[in-house]
Amino acid sequence: MSAPAESRHQERLRSAAATARDVLARSGPCRWEVFTKASVTREVEVAPGSAPRELQVEEMGVAVRTARGGRAGFAAASGLEADAARRAIAGALAVEQELPFDPLPPPHLLAAADTGPIRGLPPRGWAHHVGEQLEKSVAAISGGRLHLRRCLFQEGTFSWLMQTGEGFVAAFDGAACSLLTEVQPAKGRGGVWREWHHVADPAGLDPAAAARRIADRALLVQGRLATGSGLVNLILAPEVAARLLTALSPLLVVCRDRRDPLPKLLDSTGRLASDELTLLDDRLDPEAPIAGPCDGEGLPAARTLLVERGIPRHRLASYRDALAFGEIPHGGALRLSYRDYPSTGIANLRVSTEHGSPPAELLRDAGAALYLLRPLAPVLADLAAGSYRIVASGVWLDNGRVRGWHPVVELRGSLTRLLGRIEAVGTDLAWFQADRGAVGAPSLLISSQPVMGQ
Amino acid sequence: MSNRGATRYHVPMTMPSAAEPPFDPGWLDTLAGACRGLTASTPRLQDVYLERRLELRMYALAGSSHAEESRSEGAAARWRYPSRTAFHARTGTSQPALEDLLSRHGRRTELPRVRPAAPGELEPPPGWHDWARQTLSRVRRGHCTVRFLARRAAVVGPDRWAAVSCPELVRVAADGESPSALLAVWQHPELESWLSELLAPPPARRWRPDPGLKVPVLLRSGTAGVLLHELIGHLAESDLVSSGDSPLAALSGAAVTAVALDIVDDPGRGDLPGAFSCDDEGVAASELPLVRAGRLVGWLCDCAGSRRLGAPDGRGRRASWARPPVPRLSNLIVAPGTTEADDIQRELREGLLVTRLGGAMVDPLSGRIVLRVERGWELRQGRRRRALEPFELTGGALDVLAHVEPAVGSDPRPDWRLGWCVKDGVPLPTGSEAPTLLVHHLEVL
Numbered sequence: 001m002s003a004p005a006e007s008r009h010q011e012r013l014r015s016a017a018a019t020a021r022d023v024l025a026r027s028g029p030c031r032w033e034v035f036t037k038a039s040v041t042r043e044v045e046v047a048p049g050s051a052p053r054e055l056q057v058e059e060m061g062v063a064v065r066t067a068r069g070g071r072a073g074f075a076a077a078s079g080l081e082a083d084a085a086r087r088a089i090a091g092a093l094a095v096e097q098e099l100p101f102d103p104l105p106p107p108h109l110l111a112a113a114d115t116g117p118i119r120g121l122p123p124r125g126w127a128h129h130v131g132e133q134l135e136k137s138v139a140a141i142s143g144g145r146l147h148l149r150r151c152l153f154q155e156g157t158f159s160w161l162m163q164t165g166e167g168f169v170a171a172f173d174g175a176a177c178s179l180l181t182e183v184q185p186a187k188g189r190g191g192v193w194r195e196w197h198h199v200a201d202p203a204g205l206d207p208a209a210a211a212r213r214i215a216d217r218a219l220l221v222q223g224r225l226a227t228g229s230g231l232v233n234l235i236l237a238p239e240v241a242a243r244l245l246t247a248l249s250p251l252l253v254v255c256r257d258r259r260d261p262l263p264k265l266l267d268s269t270g271r272l273a274s275d276e277l278t279l280l281d282d283r284l285d286p287e288a289p290i291a292g293p294c295d296g297e298g299l300p301a302a303r304t305l306l307v308e309r310g311i312p313r314h315r316l317a318s319y320r321d322a323l324a325f326g327e328i329p330h331g332g333a334l335r336l337s338y339r340d341y342p343s344t345g346i347a348n349l350r351v352s353t354e355h356g357s358p359p360a361e362l363l364r365d366a367g368a369a370l371y372l373l374r375p376l377a378p379v380l381a382d383l384a385a386g387s388y389r390i391v392a393s394g395v396w397l398d399n400g401r402v403r404g405w406h407p408v409v410e411l412r413g414s415l416t417r418l419l420g421r422i423e424a425v426g427t428d429l430a431w432f433q434a435d436r437g438a439v440g441a442p443s444l445l446i447s448s449q450p451v452m453g454q
Numbered sequence: 455m456s457n458r459g460a461t462r463y464h465v466p467m468t469m470p471s472a473a474e475p476p477f478d479p480g481w482l483d484t485l486a487g488a489c490r491g492l493t494a495s496t497p498r499l500q501d502v503y504l505e506r507r508l509e510l511r512m513y514a515l516a517g518s519s520h521a522e523e524s525r526s527e528g529a530a531a532r533w534r535y536p537s538r539t540a541f542h543a544r545t546g547t548s549q550p551a552l553e554d555l556l557s558r559h560g561r562r563t564e565l566p567r568v569r570p571a572a573p574g575e576l577e578p579p580p581g582w583h584d585w586a587r588q589t590l591s592r593v594r595r596g597h598c599t600v601r602f603l604a605r606r607a608a609v610v611g612p613d614r615w616a617a618v619s620c621p622e623l624v625r626v627a628a629d630g631e632s633p634s635a636l637l638a639v640w641q642h643p644e645l646e647s648w649l650s651e652l653l654a655p656p657p658a659r660r661w662r663p664d665p666g667l668k669v670p671v672l673l674r675s676g677t678a679g680v681l682l683h684e685l686i687g688h689l690a691e692s693d694l695v696s697s698g699d700s701p702l703a704a705l706s707g708a709a710v711t712a713v714a715l716d717i718v719d720d721p722g723r724g725d726l727p728g729a730f731s732c733d734d735e736g737v738a739a740s741e742l743p744l745v746r747a748g749r750l751v752g753w754l755c756d757c758a759g760s761r762r763l764g765a766p767d768g769r770g771r772r773a774s775w776a777r778p779p780v781p782r783l784s785n786l787i788v789a790p791g792t793t794e795a796d797d798i799q800r801e802l803r804e805g806l807l808v809t810r811l812g813g814a815m816v817d818p819l820s821g822r823i824v825l826r827v828e829r830g831w832e833l834r835q836g837r838r839r840r841a842l843e844p845f846e847l848t849g850g851a852l853d854v855l856a857h858v859e860p861a862v863g864s865d866p867r868p869d870w871r872l873g874w875c876v877k878d879g880v881p882l883p884t885g886s887e888a889p890t891l892l893v894h895h896l897e898v899l
Contacts, residue, residue, distance in 0.1 A: 051537055051538045051539060052537070052538045053538065053539050053540075053541075054538060054539070054540045054541065055540075055541040055542075055543075055778065056540075056541070056542050056543070056558070057542075057543045057544070057776045058543070058544040058545065059528070059543075059544070059545050059776060060545045061526070061545065072520070073521070074520075074521075074522045074523070075522065075523040075524065075525075076522075076523070076524045076525070076526075077524075077525045077526075078525065078526040078527050078528060078545045078546070079527075079545055079546050080545075081546075081548075087525060088525075091523040091525065092523070094523070095510075095521035095522065095523050096521075097518055097519050097520055097521050098518045099515065099516065099518055099520065100516055100517065100518065101516065191820060256597050257595070257596055257597070257630055257631075258595070259631075320515075323516075324515060324516040339509075339524040339526065341522055377824065377846075384631050391899070410665065410899070
C-alpha cells in the first residue's frame with residue numbers, strides 16, 4: 001500500500017496561493033479567499049473479452065473569492081502558474097456584484113479539524129487482479145448463471161490549500177477509491193446489476209465478498225414471478241434507501257424558497273420520521289467517501305445532527321446561505337471542484353446504525369413483505385405535496401423465504417406515512433454517490449405501505 | 455522540425471467562432487509534426503486534443519444577482535498499446551504541459567522550442583451579463599441559474615490538425631416547485647419566446663392519467679425529437695450496437711418505423727446546441743442519415759466504432775478535455791411530413807397531447823423508454839380538456855417506433871428543453887428538431 005504520491009503538489013499549491021496573495025495585496029482593500037487544488041484521477045475498466053482501458057487525468061486550478069465595498073465576486077482558472085492566479089483574480093474582480101452582506105466567513109469561525117491518517121491507494125496492477133478475481137467469483141457463486149460484464153476502478157489523490165486575507169491557512173492531501181461492478185445473466189437479455197462500492201481500505205477489499213453481494217441480489221430475481229398489491233411491509237435494500245434519502249435531502253439543507261416544505265411535513269410534535277431514523281452529515285467519519293479538515297470555506301469539519309430520532313435538528317448551509325436564509329452556519333459548504341463556488345450541500349449524509357439490527361433479522365421480522373432490491377428510476381419526492389414514488393424491482397418474502405420476483409413494482413403515497421413507519425434500520429450501511437456528495441444507507445424496514453403491482 | 459507539410463482537415467461550415475482559430479495555427483502545425491514521430495512505435499499515439507472553456511454563471515441571491523466565472527484549459531493524449539488503450543489528460547496547453555503529457559507513455563518527449571502566440575481570451579459576448587440579470591428578474595418563484603458556455607478546441611494528429619468550433623450556448627435552469635431548464639444557442643431568434651415559455655407558471659388545476667393506461671400520444675412542439683433522440687439517437691450509438699446491447703443492433707437496413715420517416719444527424723445546424731465544425735476526433739462534420747423512408751441506414755460512430763462496424767465516423771464527442779471521446783449524436787433532425795399538425799390533432803378522438811418533455815431515458819438492455827411529461831393536455835375529440843400534471847410514459851423501443859402514425863406533421867420545431875443529454879454520467883449538448891408525430895400506444899407509468 002502506497003501513501004498518496006500527490007502530496008508533492010502542496011508546494012505548487014502554496015506557490016500559486018502566494019502569487020494570488022501578492023496580486024490581491026496590490027488590488028486595494030479587500031477581503032479574499034484563495035483555494036488551490038490539484039488532483040490525479042485514474043480509472044481502469046476491465047471487461048472480460050475486451051482490452052483494458054485506462055484513463056488518467058491530472059487537473060489543477062485556482063479559485064478566488066473577493067468581497068469589498070458591498071460587492072462580491074468569484075472566479076476560477078485552471079493551472080497553478082502565476083498566470084492562473086492572475087486570471088482568477090481578474091475574473092473575480094470583473095464579475096463582482098452588489099451583495100448586502102459579506103459572504104466570506106469571519107476569521108473566528110475558521111479552523112481545521114483533525115482528519116486522521118491519510119488514506120492509501122492500491123498498488124499498480126491491483127485493478128487487474130481484483131477484476132480477474134471478481135470474474136471468477138461471480139461465475140463460481142452463481143454456478144455459471146451470471147457473468148461479470150465489466151468492472152470500473154476509480155482511484156484518485158487530491159491536494160488542496162485554502163488561504164484567506166486574514167492569514168487562515170488549511171491544507172489537505174487525500175485519496176479515494178471506488179469500484180463499480182456490473183453483472184448480468186449468462187443467457188437471455190436479463191437486466192444488468194450494477195453496484196458502486198466505496199473502497200475505504202483497498203487492502204481490505206475482499207473480491208469474493210464483493211462478488212457475493214452483487215450475485216446474491218442478481219440471483220434472487222432469477223426465480224419465478226410473483227406479484228402482489230395492497231398494504232404490505234417493505235424492506236428497502238441500502239441502494240433503494242439511499243435513493244430515498246437523496247430525494248429527501250432538500251429538506252436537510254437551507255431552504256431558498258419562500259415556501260419551505262418542511263413545516264408541512266412535520267406532525268404536531270415536530271416529528272418528520274419515526275424515532276428509528278437519525279440522520280447525520282458526517283464529515284469526520286474516516287470511512288466515509290468525502291474527507292477533509294474543514295468544509296468548503298474553512299469551517300471545521302463536523303458531524304452535524306440533521307434529524308435526531310425522527311425530529312429535525314439542524315439544516316446544512318454554507319456561510320453565505322446561512323446569512324441569506326437565516327440559518328446557523330455549521331460548516332455545510334461543499335466544494336466539489338476548484339471551479340465551483342463553495343455552496344450548501346451534504347457531504348456524507350448517513351443513517352445512524354447505532355441501534356440497527358442485522359439485515360437477516362430484518363428479513364425474518366418483516367413477515368410477509370416486499371424486499372426492494374434495485375431502483376429502476378430515481379425516487380421522486382414531491383416535498384410540497386408530501387408524496388413520494390418509488391419504482392423498483394424486488395422479491396416477495398414470507399418470513400424470510402423468497403416467494404417470487406416482482407420485476408417492476410411502483411409505490412406511491414404519503415411521505416409522512418412512509419417516514420413515520422420506519423420500524424427498524426439495518427446495520428449493513430453502504431455508501432452511494434448522490435448528485436453532490438455521498439449517502440450512506442442501511443436496509444430499512446417500513447410497515448404497511450401501499451403497493452401497486454404491475 | 456519542418457511544419458510546412460502539415461495540412462488542415464476540411465471544415466465545410468462556419469460556426470459563430472470558427473473565424474478565429476482556437477490556438478496559434480503555427481504552434482498546432484508544429485505539434486502535428488511532432489506527433490508524427492510518436493505514431494511509429496509502441497505505444498502508438500492516436501491524437502492530442504486541446505481545449506479551452508469559459509463558463510459564466512449568474513443567479514439571484516438575497517435580492518441581488520451573483521456572478522461567477524470559470525476558465526479551464528487542458529489537453530489529452532490517446533495511446534494504443536498492443537493489449538490496451540490509455541488516455542492521459544492534464545490541465546494546461548502550454549509547451550511544458552504538452553511535453554509532460556506526451557511523456558506520460560514512458561519516453562521523454564521534447565517539443566520544438568517555439569513560443570506559441572497567446573490565443574485570444576474567450577470572452578462573454580456583449581450584453582450577456584445584462585441579459586442574464588434581466589432573465590433572473592423575470593423569475594417569480596424558486597431559484598434560477600443562468601449559464602453561458604463557450605468552448606474552442608483543436609484535434610492534432612500526425613501532420614494534421616483540425617479546429618473544433620461550436621456555437622456559444624446559454625442554459626437556464628429553474629428549480630423550485632416546477633423545475634425546468636432550457637438549452638439554446640446564444641442569440642437564437644426564438645430564445646426570448648422559449649424563455650417566456652420556460653418561466654410561465656404551470657396551469658393551476660392539473661390532472662394525472664391513471665397508471666397502466668395505454669393511450670395515443672400526440673407529440674407537438676418538437677417533443678417528438680426527444681423521443682427519437684432516445685429511440686434512434688442513443689440506440690444507434692456504435693458502442694451499444696457493437697456490444698449487441700442495442701435492440702437496433704440486428705436491424706441494419708430493416709424497416710423500423712411503419713411510416714416512411716427520414717431522420718438524419720446533422721452537426722451542421724449551427725442554430726442547434728449539438729452543432730460542431732468537426733467532431734472531437736478531428737473528422738469534418740457532415741450530415742449522417744440514420745433512417746431513410748423508415749429503414750435504419752446508419753450508425754453513430756466514433757473512430758473505434760467506425761472500425762468495428764464499417765460505418766462512417768464523425769461522431770466522437772468529448773464532454774471535456776478530461777474525458778475520452780464517445781459515440782454520441784449531434785442534432786437529430788426528423789424531416790417534416792405534409793399533414794397539418796392541427797389536422798392530426800383534430801382526428802384524435804381520445805389521447806394525450808404533449809407539449810413539453812422534462813426528461814427522457816432509454817434502457818438499451820430492456821429496450822424500454824421512459825418519457826417524463828412536463829406540460830400537456832388531455833385530448834377529447836381533438837380538443838384540449840384538462841392540463842396534465844407531470845407524469846411518465848413508457849413503452850418498448852421497437853414497439854413505439856412501429857406505432858408511429860403515418861401522417862407526419864408539416865411543422866418542424868426544435869426542442870429547447872432537453873438538449874443537455876447525459877449518458878453514463880457524461881453530459882453533452884445536443885439538439886433536435888421534429889414535426890408533430892402521433893404514437894398510437896404509450897403506457898402511463
